[in-house]
Amino acid sequence: MSFPGLTYGPLGDHCAHLCVDMQKLFAEPSEWATPWITRVLPKIVGLVERKAEQTIFTRFLPAERPGQGAGTWKRYYERWASMTIEKVGPEMAELLPPLSSLCPPALVIDKHVYSPWPEGRLQAVLAERRIDTLVVTGGETDVCVLATVLGAIDIGYRVVLVTDALCSSSDATHDALMTVYHQRFAQQVETVEMEAVLLAWS
Template sequence: MSAAGLTYGPLGEHCAHLCVDMQRLFAEPSQWATPWITRVLPRIVSLVEWKAEQTIFTRFLPAQRPGAGVGTWKRYYQRWASMTIDNIGPEMTELLPQLSCFCPPAQVIDKHIYSPWPEGRLQALLAERRVDTLVVTGGETDVCVLATVLGAIDIGYRVVLVTDALCSSSDATHDALMTVYRQRFAQQVETVEMETVLSAWS
């Protein structure tokens, strides 16, 4: 039975809010700027304010220097040399200040690739907390959020994707991914707006 718009019922005590890469390097003027980030930030803040202890932020850490990395990541950081730590400074990897003020009790997991799963720290934390449901917000819908959601599906988490708390630098691929989530992953992914999450997570 659905609860407040959720196909598989209300959100319980084994739920966590996973907020993907809401960082300065995506909000401030740069080649990776995501214009929508300021639009979705207030909604994300509203959830973090209410569920700070259940919130986990991921941070994407670029390579230290141009051309660093393994395999295609080396080519990636040749292309995006301007976005390496040596060029942007480590402070640009920090969470947006509207969110970092909640840490602690919210926690931060760093990653060096799109997905937060291969490095193992996130999964260990979720297992320790006996989490079975992830409420996902952040950016970008079609890159790091995509990698996060697909990994969560493979592990077996129930995924609740908050549609009005996601951002991307591309309207077209954001819309395309929302169609994919709804049409191809309906057994594992529920797409709802923030109002539904706030009313359904006791």
């Protein structure tokens, strides 16, 4: 049986769904709102409902107060003082409600930068589960998803990027990154729609 778009065949027992930053922080009326987030949410919910035990959510946690953070992150949280935990409240860091209700069995891993890799917990969990393939959804295509994908490539994971389950606040850079994934990372990133993932992941 062939799986259109999946160059390297079906998704097996050593596959995990890594869902990036589908949080209240990035939904209306937040200053960081990603307009498409509600468009891709139903597709992500559908996958999590089928694969909750194989799903890991990352959550981006802003600084507690303005000016915190190392290096340029200090400047970042001066610019985005309105988005610190002190200002928005800790509940804004929570997953969107249809997803939070699926935890557990889905797992949540917090991070404080764009990439989920430097803090180490994600890779430890994946190694314990003997994961070699990551199905990636979430946002933003051109920021945290990008950091997630590049780190996964460096570690050596097979990366399956679900094109209709990604969102960004910028159409232009979303489209540009999809071109990069197709043209520059085709050996290491397979780009497919959700339907192909559901068919290929028994």
